[in-house]
Amino acid sequence: MFGFNKKKEEPVQVKAPVVPVQRKLTEKNMKRELDAVTRQRNQITQALGLGGAFVGGDINQVINRSLQRRMIESRYLAVENPIAKKYASVSTAGVCGSSGLYIRPDVHIHNDSGKDSELNQYLENAFYKWAESPERFDVASVLDISTFQAQxxxxxxxxxxAFARFHIINGELRIEMIDPLSVPFNNNKVLSDGRYVSNGIEYDRFRRPIAYYIMQYSPSTYSYISGDPERVPADEMIHYFVPSFPNQERGMPDITACVSTLKELDKFLGASLMSKLVGASSMAFIETSDTNDSEVISNRSGVEYYENEYLNPGSIVTLQPGQTIKSVNPQAATDGLEVFIKQQMNLIAMSLNISVQALTGDVSGASYSASKLSERIQASTFGARINQMQVKVLKPLYIRWLRQAMLNNTVKGIKFSDFDNASTAQYISQTTTSIEPVRDAQYQQILLQMGVKSKQQIISELGNDPAVVFAQIEKENSGKRDETEKENINNGHGNVEKSEAESESDQGTDSK
Structure with missing residues (x-):
C-alpha cells in the first residue's frame, strides 16, 4: 500500500510544471493569427481582382464581391460613428440645400415670348401642385419633391x-424609394442577342441598361427574398450614383476609402478614454505579514471588513500590526492625442473630398482665407453630384410627369408634336449663403456689366422665378412712377396757385 501510494504521487509531482503547455498554446495562437492575416490578405486580393488573370482588376467584379458588405458596414458607421453621420448630413445639405433643387419649365414653342412665359408659369404651378403633395407624389404618401431629393x-x-421607381396609380404618376440592398448581386448570366445580367442590372450589347431586378421584401423577417426577383424596365427606374470608373455599373459608398481610418481613430479614442478613466482612479494595496494575512483570509469577518470598510471612499480605518499601505496612481498615456486626431481627420477629409471644417463643424481658429478656400472646395465637390442629380433624377422625373399629365389631359396648351420642346426645363440649385455676400454681389454685378451673365441667370441661382421677379419689379417701378407723377402734379398746381396769387398782389400794388 505504501509503495503504491508513493508511485501514485510521483507522476503528480512531474506534471506540476505547466510552462511547456503554455508555450505550445502561445505558438498555436500565433500560428492561428498569422493564418487569419493571410486569409484576409488573400480575400482582399481576390476582391480587388489583383490575382491570376485579373491583374489590374475590374470595378464591376469588385462591386459584385464586396458592395453588399461595404453597404452594410457604411450603414452601421452612419448610425454609430459621428463622423460618418456628419458627412452624410453635410453631403445632403450641400447638394439639395434646405428645399432641394428647383425645377422651372423653360418652354419655347411660341413666337411670342409672353405666351411662353405664361405657359412656363402654368406648367410650374401644375408641377409643384403635384410634387409638393405627399399623397399624390409618393406611393407611401410620405415624401414630397424636396424630402425625396434629400433622402x-x-x-x-x-x-x-440610390434607386427609385415610377408607378402609375389611378392614372397618376407616383414615386417609390427602393432599398439598394434589394437589387441582387447573385443573378449574373449571359442572355441572347448580346444581352447579359450583371450586378442585378440587365444590359444590351452596348452596355445600356434594359431592366433592373428587385427582390421581394419579407415584412415578417425584415429581409429580402433572393429567389425570383421582379424584372422592372429601365425606363421605370431611377438609378442615382456618381461613377468613378468607365462602365461602372453601381456606386460605391463614399466612406469606402476611409473606413479603416475611421476604425483606427475609434480604437485610439477608446483606448485614450480607458486610459483617462484609469488615470482618474487611485488604488491602494495593503501589505500584511504572513501571520496577519493567514488570519484575515481564514476569518470571514475579516473579508467582510475589507469589503465593507477598506474599499469605501473616504473611510478611515486602523491597520493591524504589521500592515502597510502602498498607493498606485496610474498615468494617463494620451500623449500626442490632439496631433493624432488632427492627422486622422485630415486623412478622412481628404478621402471624402471635403474640408475638415465642414466635416467637424468646428471653425475655431479658422482664418478668412481658409474659410473661403473651404467654401470653394465644397462648391467643386458638390458640383458633380448636383449635375448627376439633375441628369439622373430630376430630368427623367419631370419628363415622366409631363407625359402622364398630357395623357390625362390635365395640362393644356401643349401638343404632342411639341413635346420635346415643351419638356425642357431649368434645374436650379439654390445658392448657399456666402461668408462674403457683399463681394459676391459685386462679382455678379461685374459679370452683368461685362455681358457674360444675364439677370435671369442671377435670379435663377437665387432660387427665384425670373418672370415673377421681373413682373414684381415692373409693378413696383410703375407704382413709384405713379407716385412721382402725383407729386409733380401736386407741386405744379401749388406753383400755379402761388404764381396767380403773387400776380394778383402785384396788380393790386400797381393799382394803388
Missing part, C-alpha cells in the same frame, strides 16, 4: 447609390 442624396452618400 435620395442621403442614401447615395451612405450606400453609394
Amino acid at each position: 435620395l442624396e442621403n442614401t447615395r452618400a451612405i450606400c453609394g447609390e
